Amino acid sequence: MKLKKKYLYIGIFVLALLIFIVPRYFTGNVVLDNPANVNVDKLEIYHFHGTNQCYSCKTVGAYAEETVKTYFADELESGEIVFGHVNVDLPENKDLVIKYGATGSSLWLGAYNGEEFKAEENVNVWYKIKDKEDYLAYLKGIIEQRLTGDFS
Numbered sequence: 001m002k003l004k005k006k007y008l009y010i011g012i013f014v015l016a017l018l019i020f021i022v023p024r025y026f027t028g029n030v031v032l033d034n035p036a037n038v039n040v041d042k043l044e045i046y047h048f049h050g051t052n053q054c055y056s057c058k059t060v061g062a063y064a065e066e067t068v069k070t071y072f073a074d075e076l077e078s079g080e081i082v083f084g085h086v087n088v089d090l091p092e093n094k095d096l097v098i099k100y101g102a103t104g105s106s107l108w109l110g111a112y113n114g115e116e117f118k119a120e121e122n123v124n125v126w127y128k129i130k131d132k133e134d135y136l137a138y139l140k141g142i143i144e145q146r147l148t149g150d151f152s
Helices: 002-025 055-071 073-078 091-100 124-128 132-147
Strands: 042-049 081-087 106-113 116-121
Touching (some): 055 073, 055 124, 091 106, 124 132
Antiparallel strands (some): 042 106, 106 116
């Protein structure tokens, strides 16, 4: 009986991966409301995740946090950049999850220009988790682009 339960959980996990994660690998970055070259007043970077995280999910979040703290400490301190880990399973995070459209473990960047808001999921970070330095350099470049309003 315990063996059946174990296989059920594994099956659910694999199904969730196939539905929510794998399709994103083939579509590149998903961009919403993305006019080019808009001045950015504030950039939010959120690592969305579930209560139970696998190694890859934890790594995406840890490397993102390290990137922000290492290269953008001044912007983080001033509030120009906001970083956070957001558990999509907790009811208190529901509004933020809906705002970004997060469906599971993911890394999102949200840019503000006055009242205007643009959200972008970056799926390319998943390809970089095997090489920490490559991940940090890649995300640093993306953040620098977004801060200057470049969403190309």
